[in-house]
Amino acid sequence: MVQAARADAQRNRELLLGAARDAFAAHGTDASLRDVARSAGVGIGTLYRHFPTREALLEALLDSNFEELRAGAEELLGSPREPQDALHAWLTALAAGARTYVGLPESIMAALADENSKLHASCAAMRASCARLLDRAQKAGTVRSGVTASEVIALAIGLAWAAQQPGAPPDSMARLLSTAMHGLAVPG
Amino acid sequence: MVQAARADAQRNRELLLGAARDAFAAHGTDASLRDVARSAGVGIGTLYRHFPTREALLEALLDSNFEELRAGAEELLGSPREPQDALHAWLTALAAGARTYVGLPESIMAALADENSKLHASCAAMRASCARLLDRAQKAGTVRSGVTASEVIALAIGLAWAAQQPGAPPDSMARLLSTAMHGLAVPG
DNA sequence: ACCTGAACACCGTTCAAGT
C-alpha cells in the first residue's frame, strides 16, 4: 500500500475499486464479484488476490466514510450548536451514509458487532465519537439518559434500512428520525 | 385448495411447508430451496409446482400471522386499554412477528409496497387495522398527529430489523421501541 | 395430475499454470 506495488497491480486495484463502487451502487452490496472483475477488465483471481473477501472490498470503499463520520462528530462537539441538535444532525449524517448502498446497513451493524471485521476499527471509532456527542447531550439534560451509543446507532441504522426499502417516500428517513427524536407519544 | 387435490400432492405440500419452516428458521428467508425440497424428500420440480416462487412459500407460511395481527388490532380497539398503550402493544406484536425469520422484515416491507405481491392483501389489511388504532390514539391526543400508519409500521419493522442483527442484546427490541415511543429527546 | 431430475445459466472460491 505504501509503495513497492507493481504499477500494473496498483492500476488493477483502482480499476477494481471503481467497478465495485458502480456495481454496489447499482445492485447493492450483494453484487456479483464476477461482474465486478469482468467490468474491471480483470480476471476473477485478481479480484480475490487484491480483496480476499467481499468485506475487504467494502472496507476499501468505506473506510474514509467512517472516518468522516467520526471527524464530523468531533467537529459538532466543538461547535456552539445545541447538544441535542448536534446529535440529531450527526444521526442524520450517519443514516445518509448507511443508505449509500442497499445492504450497507447490514454491513455496518455486522462490523460494529464483530471484532474480527476489517471495518471494526473505523466503525468502533465512529461509535466512540457518537458516545461523546450523546453523553454531552445527556449531561445537558436534553437527551434521555439510560440510552447507549449502540442503541442510538441501531435506531438510526434501523430507520435508514426502513427508509431504503422499495416504496418508501424520499423524505421518510428525515420523518422517521424526527419521530424517533421527539417520540411517537405526545409528552405530558 | 378446497378439495380435489390428490392425496400424495396434499401430503407433499405439507412436507414442503414443514421443511420450509425449519429451513427459514435456521437459515433465514434466503435458505436454499433445493435444501427445502431435499429435506422434504421431494424433487425440486415438485417444490416449484406447489410454490412457483419463494414468496408463494412465504405466503403460505405467513398469511395466518398477518391475519392474527389484524385480529389483534381489532381486539385492542375493543379493549378498555389506553389508546397509546394499545398502539404500543400492537407494535410490539408486529415487531415480534417480523423477527420470526431473518430476512422477514424485508419481505413484509416489500409486500406492503408491491400491489402484485401475494402477501399484499393480508399485509394491507393489517396496515388498515393499524391505521384505526393509530387514528384513535391521535384523536385521544396521546399520539402525535401527522404520522401515518405506514410510517409507524416502517418504524417498528426497522427497529425489528436492527434488533435482529447479530450482536444485538435480547432486550434491544423492547428498548428501541420504547425509546422511539417516548422520544430520544427529553420533552420540554 | 402430479412427480422427477437432468439441463441451463449463473454464483463464490481456489489453485495450478503461466508471465
Place this chain on the structure above:
DNA sequence: ACCTGAACACCGTTCAAGT
C-alpha cells in the same frame, strides 16, 4: 509478484420424460 481462467461445489429455474 502478479495475473489468468479452468475447476469445483453450489444456486435458482425450467421442462421433457415418466407414472
